[in-house]
Amino acid sequence: MSSEPSSVFRRLRSRAAVTAAKLATTASRLTGRGAGGMIGGLIANAIDPSIMEQLGARRPTALVTGTNGKSTTTRMLAAAVRSRHVVATNEGGDNMDAGIISALMAGKSASHVVLEVDELHVPRVAERLDPQLLILLNLTRDQLDRVGEINKIERALRDCVNAHPGMLVVANCDDVLMTSVAYDHDNVLWVSAGAGWVGDSVTCPRTESHIVRDGDDWYAMKKLRDGREFRRPEPTWVVTDDGLRSPAGSTQLELNLPGRANRGNAAQAIAAAVAGFDVPFDAAVSAAENVDNVAGRYSTVHFEGRDVHLLLAKNPAGWQEALSMIDREADGLVIAVNGQVADGEDLSWLWDVRFEDFESLPVKAAGERGTDLTVRLTYASVEHQHLPDPVAAIRACPTGRVEVLANYTAFRDLKKALEKENSND
Known part of the structure; x- marks a missing residue:
């Protein structure tokens, strides 16, 4: 007798968790606050801590x-x-x-x-x-x-x-x-x-x-x-x-x-x-x-006469690999670095990445932590220009192919900004 009410309660709680999560996800998307990939899960888990096991x-x-x-x-x-x-x-x-x-x-x-x-x-x-x-x-x-x-x-x-x-x-x-x-x-x-x-x-x-x-x-x-x-x-x-x-x-x-x-x-x-x-x-x-696109990574966005090739990197190993993918014949390179929680606020890893081989490629340093990047590029003897706004940095590059290398939130925010700029044209 005691197990049946418990089972009924679990089912009701699970339904309530899923319903509330769907509403939150829909609201997040409609208001433009996000894609809803997180908020629904947060709410569902708060209502029913066993929801992952049940959904699995x-x-x-x-x-x-x-x-x-x-x-x-x-x-x-x-x-x-x-x-x-x-x-x-x-x-x-x-x-x-x-x-x-x-x-x-x-x-x-x-x-x-x-x-x-x-x-x-x-x-x-x-x-x-x-x-x-x-x-x-x-x-x-x-x-x-x-x-x-x-x-x-x-x-x-x-x-x-x-x-x-x-x-x-x-x-x-x-x-x-x-x-x-x-x-x-x-x-x-x-x-x-x-x-x-x-x-x-x-x-x-x-x-x-x-x-x-x-x-x-x-x-x-x-x-x-x-x-x-x-x-x-x-x-x-x-x-x-x-x-x-x-x-x-x-x-x-x-x-x-x-x-x-x-x-x-x-x-x-x-x-x-x-x-x-x-x-x-x-x-x-x-x-x-x-597979040719992973959440916008490796994609090319057309923007004001430029083909903007987007690359994401988040740590020394990833940055070193991404740097090897950059087209050295491109017309410009924008490197954008933020230091938000999702990126890691400690950017000391910049000193582990080899930036020393961009002699012939015009480089723009951008992002919220662009000054940290500027110091690193200066010590690497890389000629560059500091433009905090990544969109402005792209505009400062010649028309043609522009390579963009950014860490997590810089990549995310730039992608949204380019989509908005293109939609306004």
Whole structure:
């Protein structure tokens, strides 16, 4: 008798949470305050703290995490899984509890779930959704004032993986920290996805001994407590200069997205789709290749006689990769930096990024923290002009192709501003 009223109450509370969330989401969109990707989830979770578990409903679920590449890899994996199933996913990049709940509500009728998850939130989300698959991309320094040191994140992710022994883990064996996360797991698919930035993995996260690198191989100088050697595992999926090699097949990767890092993202997405969701190899490859836009990143906006190419970067590793994508033959370059909470208020990482090779490209420094960037560019001997407003900075560039590299809120605000300017024309 006592369980029936309790069950009825839970159902009523869940309905109330979803109804209130839908109203809030609609109101947010109609008033122009936002896309509604967060507010609905916040309200639903406040009314019913168990709403994520209920919305998950034991559906096959994949989580994607790492410092860089979460949104791109999630978009590629969702596209691949969508070739066979109906998929719920957080394509807008809202990767904390509220955004995940909103995505689950929006995709309530979907049969499968593919979610990008902030590194700090993975243990709790995995506990609530019991995923069948987890993709581990990379770990590097990111927003020290919010995230903290990466070794702490590595330990938390390692505990999470150990708590889910049946989960398939698709891990990047070129990343020392993510290898450590998955090293003891019995069900790992190792992918050689590359590690362009190695400055945060010079020591072993388990023994604190030095990591020795020899070509693609790496190993720790000191053995683990149980006598095992901590060394790069042998991958079964490998990104090569020509494409992708795997037990499921080999192919050239003809991606619409630029950069070596995106080839690694594609490899892990394809591997997860094939091994975790039985998607045919060719279908998974085609889906990854057809992704050409991730929430406006990598897109080109036409603005007052200029083709404005937008790139997003959020931390030293991401900035270094994004800088390699910039067209050195462009007519101008705008670098925009904010320091809001979503960006991380500590911008000391600017000094870890190599800005020294823009001698022939006119550079404009913009954003709320453009003065910090100006100091860094001055020490890098990069000639530049400081224009705080990114739109004004673009206008100061010659007509033609303009490359824009911005961190999170600078990118978001600039994208909205360009859309508004174009709509007023």
